[in-house]
Amino acid sequence: MTMAPDMVRHLSGAAVSVELETPDMTLNIGPQHPSTHGVLRLVAKVDGERAFDVQPVIGYMHRGYEKLSEVRNYPQITALINRIDWVSGYANEIPFMVAAERLMGVEPPDRAQFIRLILTEMARISSHLIFQASYPLELGAATPLFFALRDRERVLDLIESVTGGRFHPNFNRIGGVKPAVGAGPVTRKTIQDLPAGFLSETRDAMDQVLSTADQLEDLVAGNEIVLARTKDIGVIPPEVAISYGVSGPILRASGVPFDLRKVSNYLPYHLFDFEIPTGENGDCWDRWWIRLEEIRQSASIIRQAVDSIPSGPLQAKVPRIIKVPAGEIYVRAENPKGEMGYYVVSDGGLGPYRLKIRSASFSNISILPWVLEGTLVPDIIAILGSLDFVLGDVDR
Amino acid sequence: MADAEGSEEDASLAARAAEAVGGVVLEALETAKVGVAADRWAEALRVARDDLGLSFFSWLSAVHWANDPQVGDALSAEVTERFELLCALSDVTAGELVVFSTDLEATDPSIDSLIDVFPGADWHERECREMFGITFAGHPRPENLYLPNGFVGHPLLKSFPLLSREVKPWPGEVDVEDMPEVMEGG
Numbered sequence: 001m002t003m004a005p006d007m008v009r010h011l012s013g014a015a016v017s018v019e020l021e022t023p024d025m026t027l028n029i030g031p032q033h034p035s036t037h038g039v040l041r042l043v044a045k046v047d048g049e050r051a052f053d054v055q056p057v058i059g060y061m062h063r064g065y066e067k068l069s070e071v072r073n074y075p076q077i078t079a080l081i082n083r084i085d086w087v088s089g090y091a092n093e094i095p096f097m098v099a100a101e102r103l104m105g106v107e108p109p110d111r112a113q114f115i116r117l118i119l120t121e122m123a124r125i126s127s128h129l130i131f132q133a134s135y136p137l138e139l140g141a142a143t144p145l146f147f148a149l150r151d152r153e154r155v156l157d158l159i160e161s162v163t164g165g166r167f168h169p170n171f172n173r174i175g176g177v178k179p180a181v182g183a184g185p186v187t188r189k190t191i192q193d194l195p196a197g198f199l200s201e202t203r204d205a206m207d208q209v210l211s212t213a214d215q216l217e218d219l220v221a222g223n224e225i226v227l228a229r230t231k232d233i234g235v236i237p238p239e240v241a242i243s244y245g246v247s248g249p250i251l252r253a254s255g256v257p258f259d260l261r262k263v264s265n266y267l268p269y270h271l272f273d274f275e276i277p278t279g280e281n282g283d284c285w286d287r288w289w290i291r292l293e294e295i296r297q298s299a300s301i302i303r304q305a306v307d308s309i310p311s312g313p314l315q316a317k318v319p320r321i322i323k324v325p326a327g328e329i330y331v332r333a334e335n336p337k338g339e340m341g342y343y344v345v346s347d348g349g350l351g352p353y354r355l356k357i358r359s360a361s362f363s364n365i366s367i368l369p370w371v372l373e374g375t376l377v378p379d380i381i382a383i384l385g386s387l388d389f390v391l392g393d394v395d396r
Numbered sequence: 397m398a399d400a401e402g403s404e405e406d407a408s409l410a411a412r413a414a415e416a417v418g419g420v421v422l423e424a425l426e427t428a429k430v431g432v433a434a435d436r437w438a439e440a441l442r443v444a445r446d447d448l449g450l451s452f453f454s455w456l457s458a459v460h461w462a463n464d465p466q467v468g469d470a471l472s473a474e475v476t477e478r479f480e481l482l483c484a485l486s487d488v489t490a491g492e493l494v495v496f497s498t499d500l501e502a503t504d505p506s507i508d509s510l511i512d513v514f515p516g517a518d519w520h521e522r523e524c525r526e527m528f529g530i531t532f533a534g535h536p537r538p539e540n541l542y543l544p545n546g547f548v549g550h551p552l553l554k555s556f557p558l559l560s561r562e563v564k565p566w567p568g569e570v571d572v573e574d575m576p577e578v579m580e581g582g
Contacts, residue, residue: 059542066527067551070468071558102426242488244516245453256488258452263491326472328424330484330495332454343482343495345459349469356482358455366519395542 027051029380031060038391040365042380044372051380054372056365061395066355073350074100074174074322081342082168084359085393087130088123088336090159090169096342097172098266099331103324103346104174106316110268112176114309115194117267118202119159119169120333121298121305125209126155127336128291128298131388132216135288138385139229144219151212154205161195174322176315193314199306206299206306213295220288230284234371234383237282244370245363248338249290250387254282260334267333272304284386291388323350337361337393361393413450413494417443428494434481437498438508441483445513450485450494456510456520457482458528458552462502465554467561477502479528483510483517506531527552 024045031041039060044051065084069077081096082089094116101108108116133148156166163169171177220226236246238254251258259276261269277293279286326348332341338360345354364387372380410421410428417440419432432440444450459480464470479500486493500507509532510517521532522541529550532538540547549556 059540062542064551067467067556067558070465071561239451240515242452243514245455245514246516247452251488258488258491260491328427328429330424330427330493332493339454341454341484343455343457343484347469347471349472351468353468353471354459356455356457358484362519363453363455363516366516370515 024052027377031057038394040384040389040391040394042368042372044377044380046377049376050374051372051377052374054369054380056368058365058391058394061391063396065396066357069352069355071351074324074352077351077355078172079168079170081357082170083392084357084396085127085335085337085340085361085390086167087390088127089165089167090123090163090171091120091127091333091335092340093169093172094120095266095331095333095340096344097174098333099329099342099344100174100322100324102331103327103329103344104318104322105325106175106318108176108316109313110310111312112314112316113268114305115162115177115314116172117269118302118305118309119162119171120267121302122155122159124298124336125295125302126152126159127388128295129155129209131288131291132295135385135388136220136226138381139226141220141223141226144216147212147215147219151205151209154208158198158202158205161198161201173315173318175318176313178315199309202302202306206303209299210296213292213299216292227285229379229382230288230386232281233284233379234375234386235281235283236367236371240370241282241367244367246338246367247363248335248360249294250287250338250364252276253279253286253290255279260332260339264332264334266331269301271308272301274298274301284382287386287388321350323348324352332358335360337388337390338364357396359393359396361389361391362396365389365394409492409494413444413448413496416447417441417496419496422497424495428492429497430494431497431499434498434500434507437481437496438510438513441485441496441510442513444485444494444496448494449487449489450492452486452488453514453516453520454484454486454493456484456517456524458500458524458530460528460552460554462554466557467554479505479530481507481524481530500530504531505529506533508532509534511535526550529553 024047027044027046029042031039041057042054044054065080078093082092084092129148129152133145136144160166163171236254238256241251241254255278257276257278274297277290279290324346326346328345330341330343332339340360341358343356344352347353406426406428410430414421414430417432419430422429422431461475462477463474481498481500482495484493484495509521521535524530525532525538526540526543527550
């Protein structure tokens with residue numbers, strides 16, 4: 001194709017006479033972009049290859065759980081809240097259950113607490129494996145997905161064998177846990193327990209998860225393209241993360257060794273040895289590495305818990321109709337994505353007067369305008385992926 | 397694991413925080429809660445951040461204390477209608493957390509924005525504004541976060557009806573039957 005001579009003259013003239021300056025363009029990303037993990041929309045001003053004044057638009061997944069909770073009783077609310085962060089639905093239930101139990105003065109038996117802890121760590125592994133699958137994919141590496149999702153399926157199968165659900169277990173009861181009915185008829189008088197072979201199968205699965213973690217590290221950590229896309233990209237200094245309320249693996253990647261499992265007593269984590277991995281630079285690479293290391297730590301916790309799980313009942317004595325005495329309490333837990341907490345205001349009724357849901361992803365992505373300011377457009381995808389949020393956890 | 401030791405720690409933390417910010421200790425279970433005056437809100441939280449090391453902005457929200465709610469059960473005792481604004485701050489070493497609280501009037505509630513103290517307050521205050529109708533003076537983007545532009549009303553007010561319940565009442569007790577004595581396993 002040849003260009004008309006006057007067009008060529010026009011273009012060359014423009015280049016000489018006008019200072020070369022690209023006009024600001026508004027770039028709309030989402031809400032249906034695959035890299036946004038749901039329905040997040042970003043409105044960015046783009047100057048050349050760099051993005052400025054990026055404004056996230058959220059609310060597409062807002063389901064009003066805080067309002068819905070006001071017309072439900074405590075046992076019904078668990079069915080709602082494990083839909084907040086659906087990638088680790090089980091972990092959402094724990095802080096709410098603990099809050100209601102403490103207001104009632106009920107303490108679940110040890111075996112129930114161990115089962116809760118094992119399943120919470122399984123939820124963490126499955127959530128981090130989703131990250132290990134999707135993040136390299138967003139950077140252009142498809143292979144880790146197959147390793148990570150294969151193991152995640154095995155972990156979900158274990159969760160399903162106990163709770164009857166893969167994503168929304170709705171398995172906790174106030175004062176304990178209630179495993180799914182296993183094979184054979186079970187009367188109400190029969191004590192339900194973990195399915196036969198669960199503990200040995202869990203040991204095998206954790207062995208596989210650990211070896212897969214090594215494979216993932218081999219696949220991704222030495223890849224020059226991944227390193228180039230993630231090292232020193234999207235750096236979040238610790239003081240900025242703290243002032244925005246960014247928590248969980250993102251905070252730890254910025255070098256802050258803060259993990260609620262170590263300082264809070266919502267589950268008996270003090271009985272187990274595990275480390276808090278921390279990053280050095282707070283960049284995308286550190287956030288990837290932290291989540292790989294946390295898979296290893298969680299697998300280690302699960303192995304210790306399986307080896308030392310006490311026998312006994314799964315349910316404390318509670319009244320048939322759950323009424324929670326008047327009072328206020330805030331209970332928070334270290335969820336796979338960060339601090340998840342519930343502020344329960346009870347007036348002594350069947351349901352809470354007010355339930356404030358503090359979800360990790362909401363605060364975690366409120367830092368987006370800060371961290372995306374002045375980044376290259378392709379880095380937006382790398383940074384978004386590294387924050388590992390779920391829109392259900394943002395909007396609630 | 398609700399032990400007395402934990403409650404004592406929370407009580408001493410609340411007393412320490414109340415003294416530092418010039419507030420009063422409020423009652424909450426295993427949670428340090430401190431009430432401050434509304435006109436000293438931003439200043440008190442700045443002191444909490446700088447002097448108490450509570451630099452981690454956990455969350456901010458409100459409770460609408462009202463009689464005759466459209467949704468949920470009525471309170472067991474009459475209250476003066478008001479908003480209680482809550483903000484939880486934490487440190488990032490020992491995991492100490494304090495919930496700060498202040499009362500706002502029921503009509504045209506307004507308070508200084510915390511955005512200069514904690515940039516993380518931005519979205520929390522926007523959410524609180526649209527859900528409760530509380531004005532945060534000095535907030536740079538007082539726009540809806542969740543609700544569509546032009547939405548009328550503030551959904552988390554106790555006077556705001558839950559429309560799905562208006563259209564179709566909750567079956568509630570109709571669904572509750574006696575559990576079968578013997579359940580067949582599957």
